[in-house]
Amino acid sequence: MKLDNDNHVLTRRIAPGLAVVLIAIVSIGLMIVDDAGEKLSPVRDVLSVMAQPIEMAAEWPGQTLDTLDRYFDRxxxxxxxxxxxxxxxxxxxxxxxxxxxxxxxxxxxxxxxSASVLDQNVLIARIMSVSPDPYRQYVKLNKGSTDGVFVGQALIDAHGIMGQVTDVTPLGSRAILISDPNNGVPVEVNRTGLQTIAQGTGHAETLTLPFLPNNADVKVGDLLVSSGLGGRYPADYPVARITSVRHRPGGEFLDVGAAPAAELERGREALLVWNTPEPGPAAKNTPSPADGLSGESDEAEADRP
Amino acid sequence: MIVGVRISALMMIATLAAALVLTLVPVPPAIASARPAFYTITVLFWVMNQPDRFGLLAAWLAGLMIDVIYGTPLAEHGLAMAVAAYGMIKIREWLWGLPLIQQTIFVAPVLLIYEFVLFWIDGVAGLDVNPWYRWLPVVSSTLLWPAWAYLLERIARAETRHTG
CATH class of the missing domain: 1.20.5 (Single alpha-helices involved in coiled-coils or other helix-helix interfaces)
Known part of the structure; x- marks a missing residue:
């Protein structure tokens, strides 16, 4: 084996053992900084522009098949x-x-x-890809900051709430789905107005409602609609339908499962919604059931930061 | 094995890009969880095959690309890739002399290390991700290794023939 040493890489000059320790330290530092805030978003932006052609190439076969399908099957x-x-x-x-x-x-x-609900503006976005990582539930959309998409914007489809935007690049964005384990949606039971939080499980077909006490009035088949608390999701959109209510002997909370109303892993298009109506100052005077909880809305929201 | 033959950076980037596309092409969920980690084994192959051109730093940068595409905390896959590359650096001198099938036995633990680092970081980050099928890609990537390494070796050899 002959090694030319005229073209040095960093790792040729320092021992690989030391190099891997240095890389580990830098990596852990990066992860902590990245977790804490937006400081690294320029780095992410540069790299994601580089990754764009690869992602487009990966989408190409599926889209071509789709187009051919439509073309031939009159x-x-x-x-x-x-x-x-x-x-x-x-x-x-x-x-x-x-x-x-x-x-x-x-x-x-x-x-x-009370504050009136404005007309809601929507934008149709195409779902470019679903998460290739089986442990995270998100979709990529073909609309980005040039279309006015912003972080925190709600995403819905024809049947209900899908999720919210977490990253925006100029030409695309990423939205976390309500089924992601890191995501929670403030909901109310449509039949009774009972407020709670629907938490993702990592499976596209199930959400859980972990904070319902044993005596809560919920039944299989109850529709859960977004309550609008927390200000992230617009109010009164369907979120899920309760599929199972189990009482665990000795447990303090009910074991409640729900199926998302939106077609999380099947749709091809989704709607980005502008104007998330928040309870305005005038709404504070009204004796609606939502107001008792509006002070807690910040804690009530279990969204990913 | 043609270790030490220098192939162009462009060729390495092209194979990495192709492997990344294969990693991202949408497939039914049942297949997706068992899909071989094309990208990871390509990186590891070049670490083995190009000792003075593709080192730890290159592997780390390659891992960062995955972080950006998956939206994971920056450097999570970078760290996993660098640690796996380090494992590969430690054993590559044995691998050079071995036929592809026997190489596979030594590559399996390196892939296991890669997956374990990811598993560990996810655990520290508080993600509840511990399904058994998490380890399926390790098996499928190991099984793919002989064919994939053979293909990349042919590509490297073809290029060196052309450039002399």
Whole structure:
């Protein structure tokens, strides 16, 4: 074996044992700094721009197959068109009723002198990829800061809340899903107004509700909607439906499982929502059940920092 | 084994990029948890094959790319990659003389070290990630090693033939 030593790498000059210790120290330092805040985001930005072509290349086969599929299967297109048409009619019908309800709601809110809910702006984003790491639940989106996406923005799909944006680069963003073990959504039980938190489990099909006392009024089939506390997620969107309620003998809390309403690992598109209505100062005077808890909303929110 | 033959940095980067694409291509979840770590074994192969060109620092930088793509704390995979590369540096002089199949036996513990460092950091970070299938990529990557090393060796040899 011959080694030319004219082209030195750092590790040729110092012993590998020492080098690996140095690298370990630097790495641990980086992890701590990265965990503490945004200080390293320029480094991340530079590296993620370098990684962009690779990620696009990885997406390419799936997307091409999709396009080819659509191109060749005219029958499926026609069927899909028919289904969408029917769906549209159905939704239009519901929307008419909704418009009336919204107007009524507005009037009642005016009577209560509470802050009115603004129209919500949305942006359709394409889901570029789901997490390749089986232990973290997130999606990558093709809309970034150039489209006005910001950290903390809520992500929904046609059925409910999906998650929130955690990283934004100029051309893309990453959103953590509600099923990530690090994510919690402040919710209320639609039937009773009971407030609690839905916590991710790492599986796309299950959330848990770890903070419900034994005497809480919850039943299988109850719909959980976002309560809007914490100010991250918009209020009143479906989050999940309760699938199991188990009472552990001797335990202080119920063992409650729920299935997310949104199609977390199946959808191709998602909506980014602007305007997360927070309880305004005027809302403090209203005797709504949400107000009793609004002071605790900061602690109530178990979001990832 | 053609250790010491210098292949261009461009070629190494190209193989790493290709391996990274293979690591990221979406596949059904059942396959995804057992997918071989193409990128990791490519890095380890170059650590073994290019002792004076691809060292610890290069392995660490390669790991940082994974951190950025996965969104993990910066340097988590970097550290794992550097530690695994160190293991590879310690044993590579034996590996040079061995046929590919026998190399595999020695590569398995290095891959295990890589996965263990990640497991350990996740544990310290308080992530509850301890399913048994976490260790599947170690098995699949080990099984892939002979074929993958053979392929990379052919690429290295082809390039040196062209450039003389």
């Amino acid at each position: 029958g499926a297109l026609l069927r899909e068109n028919e289904r969408l048409r029917q769906n549209n009619l159905l939704l239009q019908g519901r929307l008419q009723r909704l418009a009336a309800l919204e107007a009524e709601n507005e009037r009642i809110r005016a009577l209560l002198a």
